[in-house]
């Protein structure tokens with residue numbers, strides 16, 4: 001039954017609005033087992049908690065455990081060659097013809113066993129945990145054949161069981177048409193709908209079903225077919241929408257009752273209105289925007305229209321080869337004009353909502369899971385302004401400390 005005190009600023013992130021982070025100076029946090037019992041200002045601490053054994057946050061700030069609600073966590077190989085070709089101005093097609101692109105990741109992923117996929121992803125998860133990340137959504141989509149898709153999702157199941165980071169698995173069979181189906185894409189969709197989705201549902205290997213709705217991937221009609229099958233099998237839709245072109249992805253997200261529409265760099269006005277009406281979360285992925293040199297997601301227009309905006313890494317070997325969620329938050333401020341408080345809310349409560357977990361995680365309130373991070377910074381503005389390799393000094397999941405770092409080992413944040 002610890003009581004954490006000496007907190008410069010405690011962010012409960014319990015408010016309904018994009019920027020309602022509930023900042024509390026000189027905060028205190030009490031938890032019992034895996035569950036939060038109390039969060040507030042130390043001066044308001046109820047008598048029943050005063051005798052609880054105290055732990056010292058050393059004047060750091062405390063936030064809910066970060067939720068990375070969009071990653072492609074398990075994959076084979078890297079694509080540094082693509083990075084260089086893109087810098088030279090080569091097109092998507094030229095890169096693919098040179099043996100790069102998503103097809104090269106599919107080849108490298110298919111070559112890995114479930115053990116190898118899990119082991120590699122576990123390494124990334126350990127680094128994310130050290131940054132204060134406590135929940136990670138993880139997509140399949142580099143197998144693109146039944147066995148390799150199931151292998152990826154089984155690797156996620158194994159990581160979820162091993163813990164400590166919470167894993168939310170998403171089936172992304174409709175990521176791209178694999179090379180062997182290039183001339184018969186209908187045949188690939190048949191495979192996704194008739195074999196993959198039923199197999200994933202039978203083993204309960206995924207919570208969500210994602211699809212990449214883009215000119216280079218799947219049309220609105222093709223994705224609608226995938227979502228109809230997914231919904232019938234008990235999977236909840238989520239989609240990659242309007243990233244490179246405004247293709248009606250946001251409108252489809254609203255139509256199929258998706259929990260989130262992700263990317264939206266090119267979302268139309270009609271798409272924004274549809275998302276707002278349907279209560280879909282917009283997930284922004286500024287690391288991918290940065291790497292692809294695109295105009296950013298119009299987050300201010302989304303927020304003004306009443307669409308909550310989450311922020312995630314999109315960690316993948318092509319367009320976002322970094323799993324650094326705090327970097328994504330700083331970029332969401334500089335590129336998308338989110339305030340630091342809005343960005344924080346986007347990687348906590350709103351990100352939890354994009355995973356339908358906001359009743360359990362994403363905010364520091366009595367009854368919620370005791371998932372939180374202690375950061376060596378006085379407040380959220382300073383944290384996201386002074387970008388550092390890692391400001392997190394302690395990560396707690398379900399009331400158990402899973403990672404600690406010595407704050408004196410890195411650069412000073414205090415004035």
Ligand SMILES: [Zn+2]
Pocket residue numbers: 070071072240314316
């Ligand atoms: Zn993605």
